[in-house]
Amino acid sequence: QVQLVESGGGLVQAGGSLRLSCAASGRTISGYAMGWFRQAPGKEREFVATINWNGGITRYADSVKGRFTISRDDAKNTVYLQMNSLKPEDTAVYYCTKARSHTIAVTTTLYDSWGQGTQVTVSS
Numbered sequence: 384q385v386q387l388v389e390s391g392g393g394l395v396q397a398g399g400s401l402r403l404s405c406a407a408s409g410r411t412i413s414g415y416a417m418g419w420f421r422q423a424p425g426k427e428r429e430f431v432a433t434i435n436w437n438g439g440i441t442r443y444a445d446s447v448k449g450r451f452t453i454s455r456d457d458a459k460n461t462v463y464l465q466m467n468s469l470k471p472e473d474t475a476v477y478y479c480t481k482a483r484s485h486t487i488a489v490t491t492t493l494y495d496s497w498g499q500g501t502q503v504t505v506s507s
Contacts, residue, residue: 385410392501403464405479416482417462421475436485476500
């Protein structure tokens with residue numbers, strides 16, 4: 384079982400940027416798709432971004448397309464989420480997750496390992 388630990392969250396003003404990191408341990412993420420989801424208070428956990436096993440394919444939620452970029456460094460067993468032009472509606476706990484297979488996935492059921500999450504707060 385892989386353990387995932389997110390970092391890089393915090394408080395930022397609207398229009399600012401943050402870079403989230405997700406460090407994996409216990410098992411390599413090589414060969415697996417990875418994803419980021421987020422959950423705001425009182426809302427369902429929602430898909431943000433996913434990347435396939437070799438980084439060649441990515442997909443984003445419409446709400447973050449053009450502003451967020453997911454990437455991976457398998458040598459460091461780490462996944463990243465670069466978030467630019469942040470908006471107050473991006474405020475949420477952000478979760479890193481490992482997919483069950485090598486292909487991109489946008490639903491929570493296709494993932495089998497989750498981190499504890501990192502809080503991102505965007506002030507207006």
